[in-house]
Amino acid sequence: MSTFLQLCALWLVLEGLGPALMPKKWQQLMAELSQQNPRIIRQIGLVMLVLGGLLAWLVKH
Structure with missing residues (x-):
């Protein structure tokens, strides 16, 4: 559980960098x-899920 909370905390820090450092560029993005197209957004999300899961697994092992 501790590892999960650490990963969530890191995710929040990384997600906050864009809006904090480059608010106009982030807004444009x-x-x-x-x-x-929602299909493209879904594919991007799935790729991010798989990569994040693999990275979390690699860090754990």
């Missing part, structure tokens, strides 16, 4: 992303 979110606007562009919202115009994409």
Whole structure:
């Protein structure tokens, strides 16, 4: 459970970097992303899930 909480904390830090350091660029990126086909967004999300899961597994082992 401790590892999971550490991963969640790291995720929050990394997710907060974009809006904190480059708010205008982040806003533009979110606007562009919202115009994409939902299928493309789903594929991006799935790739991120798989890569994140693999990375978490590698760190644990």
